[in-house]
Amino acid sequence: MTTARRRAYGVKGAPYAFLLPAAILFALFFALPIGYAVWLSFRKVKVSGLGLGSGARREVWAGLENYTAALTDGELLDGALRVLGYGCIVVPVMLGLALLFALMLDSEKVRLAPFTRLAIFLPYAIPGVVAALLWGFLYLPDVSPFHFALDRLGLPQPDLLDGGPLYLALSNIAVWGGTGFNMIVIYTSLRSIPAEVHEAARLDGATPLQIALRIKIPMVAPSLVLTFFFSIIATLQVFSEPTTLKPLTNSVSTTWSPLMKVYQDAFGKGDIHAAAAQATIIALVTLLLSFGFLRAANRRQKQEAAR
Amino acid sequence: MSTPAVRTPEPAAGTTPGTAQGPSPRRRIALIPTVTLLLGALYCLLPVAWVVIASTKSGSELFSTFTFLPGTGFAENLSDLNAYRDGVYWQWMGNSALYAVLGALLSTTVSSLAGYALATYRFRGRETMFNVLLAGVLMPPVILAIPQYLLLAEADLTDSYWAVLLPQILSPYGVYLSRIYAAAAVPADVVEAGRMDGASEWRIFTRIALPMMVPGLVTVFLFQFVAIWNNFLLPYIMLSDDEKFPITLGLHTLLEQGANTPALYTLVITGAFLAVIPLVALFLVIQRFWSLDLLSGAVKS
Numbered sequence: 188m189t190t191a192r193r194r195a196y197g198v199k200g201a202p203y204a205f206l207l208p209a210a211i212l213f214a215l216f217f218a219l220p221i222g223y224a225v226w227l228s229f230r231k232v233k234v235s236g237l238g239l240g241s242g243a244r245r246e247v248w249a250g251l252e253n254y255t256a257a258l259t260d261g262e263l264l265d266g267a268l269r270v271l272g273y274g275c276i277v278v279p280v281m282l283g284l285a286l287l288f289a290l291m292l293d294s295e296k297v298r299l300a301p302f303t304r305l306a307i308f309l310p311y312a313i314p315g316v317v318a319a320l321l322w323g324f325l326y327l328p329d330v331s332p333f334h335f336a337l338d339r340l341g342l343p344q345p346d347l348l349d350g351g352p353l354y355l356a357l358s359n360i361a362v363w364g365g366t367g368f369n370m371i372v373i374y375t376s377l378r379s380i381p382a383e384v385h386e387a388a389r390l391d392g393a394t395p396l397q398i399a400l401r402i403k404i405p406m407v408a409p410s411l412v413l414t415f416f417f418s419i420i421a422t423l424q425v426f427s428e429p430t431t432l433k434p435l436t437n438s439v440s441t442t443w444s445p446l447m448k449v450y451q452d453a454f455g456k457g458d459i460h461a462a463a464a465q466a467t468i469i470a471l472v473t474l475l476l477s478f479g480f481l482r483a484a485n486r487r488q489k490q491e492a493a494r
Numbered sequence: 495m496s497t498p499a500v501r502t503p504e505p506a507a508g509t510t511p512g513t514a515q516g517p518s519p520r521r522r523i524a525l526i527p528t529v530t531l532l533l534g535a536l537y538c539l540l541p542v543a544w545v546v547i548a549s550t551k552s553g554s555e556l557f558s559t560f561t562f563l564p565g566t567g568f569a570e571n572l573s574d575l576n577a578y579r580d581g582v583y584w585q586w587m588g589n590s591a592l593y594a595v596l597g598a599l600l601s602t603t604v605s606s607l608a609g610y611a612l613a614t615y616r617f618r619g620r621e622t623m624f625n626v627l628l629a630g631v632l633m634p635p636v637i638l639a640i641p642q643y644l645l646l647a648e649a650d651l652t653d654s655y656w657a658v659l660l661p662q663i664l665s666p667y668g669v670y671l672s673r674i675y676a677a678a679a680v681p682a683d684v685v686e687a688g689r690m691d692g693a694s695e696w697r698i699f700t701r702i703a704l705p706m707m708v709p710g711l712v713t714v715f716l717f718q719f720v721a722i723w724n725n726f727l728l729p730y731i732m733l734s735d736d737e738k739f740p741i742t743l744g745l746h747t748l749l750e751q752g753a754n755t756p757a758l759y760t761l762v763i764t765g766a767f768l769a770v771i772p773l774v775a776l777f778l779v780i781q782r783f784w785s786l787d788l789l790s791g792a793v794k795s
Binding site: 213287290292310322329427449453467474 | 776
């Protein structure tokens with residue numbers, strides 16, 4: 188009786204004990220920083236007199252001042268538009284290639300599948316900084332094999348690190364780094380489709396293309412939704428690639444992406460209050476987009492299930 | 495592409511009854527898929543091939559000879575890199591290894607505990623806790639990193655190893671994966687049987703559940719290892735002393751200086767080449783027993 192009760196009590200408390208380390212870390216390194224950032228975003232430094240001596244710089248309540256400043260700041264908006272343009276290239280191209288390669292891997296009688304699968308997945312192991320560095324050199328006119336080839340062919344050589352081509356150059360780095368991972372996710376769910384499903388379609392005379400379009404792609408739709416979702420979040424957060432390319436070109440400003448602008452304001456200018464307000468806005472936009480997207484995806488799935 | 499003869503252990507078509515699918519069907523190759531995949535592999539290997547070749551070039555060869563032609567300066571580049579600031583490059587590599595190994599180990603431990611609890615117990619606040627943890631995935635790192643920096647500065651921990659290690663231990667994605675693995679790999683009646691035998695909850699976890707979760711936990715470990723090894727933003731914000739830099743940050747500063755002194759470019763390239771080796775080697779070794787499928791959270795029953 189007593190042991191039974193003690194055991195029941197132990198079982199009751201066990202999950203909380205198991206979750207304790209995660210909960211403590213979450214409180215310290217997620218909840219507390221987020222709360223602190225929101226609090227900072229409503230504060231500002233007030234400088235009285237010449238700003239000299241103790242008490243000349245005081246932190247005071249700012250209300251929504253930092254938010255209105257951030258939302259009317261052209262630099263933040265420009266950064267957001269640049270990232271939007273960048274994302275419009277990266278996400279469709281990366282997921283399109285990932286889906287294409289996954290379907291090819293899943294097709295019959297394909298040769299060298301293990302080798303190519305590993306090769307395409309390899310960039311996942313390479314840090315974004317190193318990837319940007321490698322491609323950065325491949326874009327440099329003096330080093331680039333593309334420039335060399337174009338020169339020999341007598342064609343004009345565009346500067347890949349300037350203006351419009353810069354978007355392509357940056358997008359290419361992201362596509363290169365992310366395709367393999369997404370390919371694996373899609374390929375995994377392709378493999379989980381029972382063989383009888385396309386076996387039956389083939390017996391009915393469907394071509395491989397028809398099987399891919401009518402059967403395989405609809406059946407992996409959930410994992411496409413998932414990869415799409417994570418790609419958008421990753422795109423919004425682009426930071427290390429443009430930061431790495433910066434030393435190689437003058438066209439990447441310190442405020443190229445919204446997160447670079449936040450970093451610049453916090454550590455370049457030392458205005459943590461403005462940075463906190465911008466960070467909060469970006470977090471809110473990310474959350475709104477994520478939940479909006481997930482709800483839309485859920486609704487569609489329910490509709491399809493109801494049909 | 496010829497098929498290696500070793501890969502034909504099955505009897506020839508003629509000797510097997512009931513396989514009358516036309517002449518040698520196994521030699522037919524799906525050409526379009528194979529070529530597409532080879533082009534994809536070429537695209538993915540191109541920069542890697544470039545860095546291998548470029549690291550053999552001396553400073554003058556880098557800008558004068560054709561990109562994919564090997565040079566003569568590899569040994570010189572290596573000794574230059576070795577000599578740069580008393581071998582600070584190796585310090586960076588060591589730091590990366592320390593952050594990644596220790597961070598991933600701690601992260602896997604925390605994830606396995608939390609994932610197991612979320613998968614096996616029914617308790618109040620379970621779904622809330624899981625959803626709150628998952629929302630952590632959505633938080634852009636920079637948004638966390640700035641207040642994390644300010645808070646760690648309060649605790650006088652910025653510019654220390656702790657500043658890079660501590661914020662990376664909890665991985666919401668790791669918890670999510672662990673929950674899936676625990677749910678798939680640890681049957682409820684095994685846990686119940688352990689309780690019948692009078693084992694404590696902790697003993698059931700360490701002796702019964704943990705061994706069953708190992709394949710999944712290897713994936714969590716590797717995932718976190720790669721994430722920490724590749725992380726740039728957090729150390730970029732937290733550290734100013736370059737003796738504590740991980741390799742990503744070290745290469746970045748080297749490239750930044752190289753913009754003013756192009757002689758450093760060969761160091762950056764050789765450094766990048768050497769930095770790629772450990773992770774690529776790790777991938778080639780582990781892919782034998784590490785199912786890539788596990789990475790996406792899919793568990794076969």
